[in-house]
Amino acid sequence: MIDFWYEFASNYSFLAAERVSSAAALRGVAVRWRPFLLGPILKAQGYTAPPFEQFSVKGRYAWRDTERWCERLGLPFVKPDPFPQNGVPAARIALALPEEARPDFSRAIYRAQFCEGRAIHDEKLLRDAVLAAGSEYETALETAKTDLVKDALRKATAEAESLGIFGAPTFVTSDGELFWGNDRLEEALDWERSRA
Amino acid sequence: MIDFWYEFASNYSFLAAERVSSAAALRGVAVRWRPFLLGPILKAQGYTAPPFEQFSVKGRYAWRDTERWCERLGLPFVKPDPFPQNGVPAARIALALPEEARPDFSRAIYRAQFCEGRAIHDEKLLRDAVLAAGSEYETALETAKTDLVKDALRKATAEAESLGIFGAPTFVTSDGELFWGNDRLEEALDWERSRA
Numbered sequence: 094m095i096d097f098w099y100e101f102a103s104n105y106s107f108l109a110a111e112r113v114s115s116a117a118a119l120r121g122v123a124v125r126w127r128p129f130l131l132g133p134i135l136k137a138q139g140y141t142a143p144p145f146e147q148f149s150v151k152g153r154y155a156w157r158d159t160e161r162w163c164e165r166l167g168l169p170f171v172k173p174d175p176f177p178q179n180g181v182p183a184a185r186i187a188l189a190l191p192e193e194a195r196p197d198f199s200r201a202i203y204r205a206q207f208c209e210g211r212a213i214h215d216e217k218l219l220r221d222a223v224l225a226a227g228s229e230y231e232t233a234l235e236t237a238k239t240d241l242v243k244d245a246l247r248k249a250t251a252e253a254e255s256l257g258i259f260g261a262p263t264f265v266t267s268d269g270e271l272f273w274g275n276d277r278l279e280e281a282l283d284w285e286r287s288r289a
Numbered sequence: 290m291i292d293f294w295y296e297f298a299s300n301y302s303f304l305a306a307e308r309v310s311s312a313a314a315l316r317g318v319a320v321r322w323r324p325f326l327l328g329p330i331l332k333a334q335g336y337t338a339p340p341f342e343q344f345s346v347k348g349r350y351a352w353r354d355t356e357r358w359c360e361r362l363g364l365p366f367v368k369p370d371p372f373p374q375n376g377v378p379a380a381r382i383a384l385a386l387p388e389e390a391r392p393d394f395s396r397a398i399y400r401a402q403f404c405e406g407r408a409i410h411d412e413k414l415l416r417d418a419v420l421a422a423g424s425e426y427e428t429a430l431e432t433a434k435t436d437l438v439k440d441a442l443r444k445a446t447a448e449a450e451s452l453g454i455f456g457a458p459t460f461v462t463s464d465g466e467l468f469w470g471n472d473r474l475e476e477a478l479d480w481e482r483s484r485a
Contacts, residue, residue, distance in 0.1 A: 138346050150334050150455045154467055161466075259347045270357075271350055276472050 094123040095285050098253055099199065100131040100261035101180030101187075101213060102173075104159045107203035109262040109275040111166055114196060120282045126195040128184040129253040130246065131261045132177075138259055143177050162275070163207070171210035178206060179214045181246075182237070186219055188245045189236035190228050198226035290319040291481050294449055295395070296327040296457035297376030297383075297409060298369075300355045303399035305458040305471040307362055310392060316478045322391040324380040325449040326442065327457045328373075334455055339373050358471070359403070367406035374402060374409045377442075378433070382415055384441045385432035386424050394422035 097113050099106035117124045135144065145152025156172055163170035183202045187195050201222035205211040211218050223230045236242055253263070257271060264272040264281035268288060272281035293309050295302035313320045331340065341348025352368055359366035379398045383391050397418035401407040407414050419426045432438055449459070453467060460468040460477035464484060468477035 138344055140344075148334055148336075148455065150453055154453060154455065154469060157467070158469075257346055257350060259344065259350065271353070273350060273354075274472075276470075 094125055094267055095281055096125050096127050096265040098127045098129055098256075098258055098261060098263045098265065100129060101183040101199070101202055101206075102177035103131060103180075103261040104155065104207060105260075105275040106262040107207045108159065108162050108166070109278055110196070110200050110203050111168070112275070112278055116278055117282055120286050122282050122285050126187070126192070126199060127249060127253070128187045128195075128199070128246070129249045129258075129261075130181065130184060133250060134254050134258065137254065145176070159207070168204075169208045171208060173206055173210060173213075178212060182214045182219060183222075184246055185237040185242050186223065186233050188249070189233045189239075189242050190223070190226060194223075194226040194228045196226075198222050198228070201225040290321055290463055291477055292321050292323045292461040294323045294325055294452075294454055294457060294459045294461065296325060297379040297395070297398055297402075298373035299327060299376075299457040300351065300403060301456075301471040302458040303403045304355065304358050304362070305474055306392070306396050306399050307364070308471070308474055312474055313478055316482050318478050318481050322383075322388070322395060323445060323449070324383045324391075324395070324442070325445045325454075325457075326377065326380060329446060330450050330454065333450065341372070355403070364400070365404045367404060369402055369406060369409075376409060378410045378415060379418075380442055381433040381438050382419065382429050384445070385429045385435075385438050386419070386422060390419075390422040390424045392422075394418050394424070397421040 095117070097109065099110060113124055140147055145155055160170045183199075187198055190198055202213055202218070205218050205222070206213045219234075220230045223233045256265060256269075260273050262273075262275060262278075264278060266272075266281060266285045266288070270281070270284055272278075272284070291313070293305065295306060309320055336343055341351055356366045379395075383394055386394055398409050398414070401414050401418070402409045409415075415430075416426045419429045452461060452465075454469075456469050458469075458471060460474060462468075462477060462481045462484070466477070466480055468474075468480070
């Protein structure tokens, strides 16, 4: 099994979320979806602004690159405005949902954000995404507001940081190898299949 | 034809240099080797130290990642000390050499640096690399010291910057698409083959 660490506001996490389930199934590898918050980690590592803003030339490339990837995946692409979006409510709801509902919920959030340009803290969007994942919104929302879930997100973020994660998505194999980036998905899965 | 923009001190440029010729030949795509200096570009884009130093958690990952890649390529790996090395003399000699000698010269420099841990401004190493590329050292060194070559390196770096390059290696297709990173080599070649 690999851990798929993702941040709801991250464009490369979106691309990986689109691809991870089928790529993993193809190789017989199980995937655990691990939402976390990248912002606090980046801040602790010395970033003074969102990376694509602090390094704007790289940022421009990343958007063009995302657009090309969407084309390849047959998806429309809309750059979120503002970017990055506030991924906290979505991450809390993701952790409040039963684990098996997390992939569908997360993909719904990502598509709304990067294919339609919607704000991901919007309550109607969150509701639709929970429903798309076959869960009950009121229950998920109530659970998401509990200290238990808030704390689970803080703990997940601390765990990501302690693993040496510095970007999203990051795949972590069962023997602790990190693979950073949507473009390393296949490498992570192959590593897991051959060694773990 | 794609342009392969590389920096002599860059570990991911090294990995790409090992792979680019065969991957391109396989797809019938020609490659132009374009050495440049990444340091001045990074400085202009806001870095205050070499990236792996400024963002040390990412740096640690990058070394482990390079080590894994070397394993896959069947190459020993030695982390250069200090890093980054001074790539200016090698870049000037690369530009002084006939274009067809550049790949062998560059690969020799990279292997000495990342497989043996040698200093890449070392004169004996530069000499051996020129000889490995079938050229004459004295001529290459004399040419490398001319204003023409010094200026050619400055101009190459300025061109890289104007293209929007922010890291090495970067592949630029004939229709102007940028693909950043050793792990995007195949994507760049496929793009070139299918569209250009």
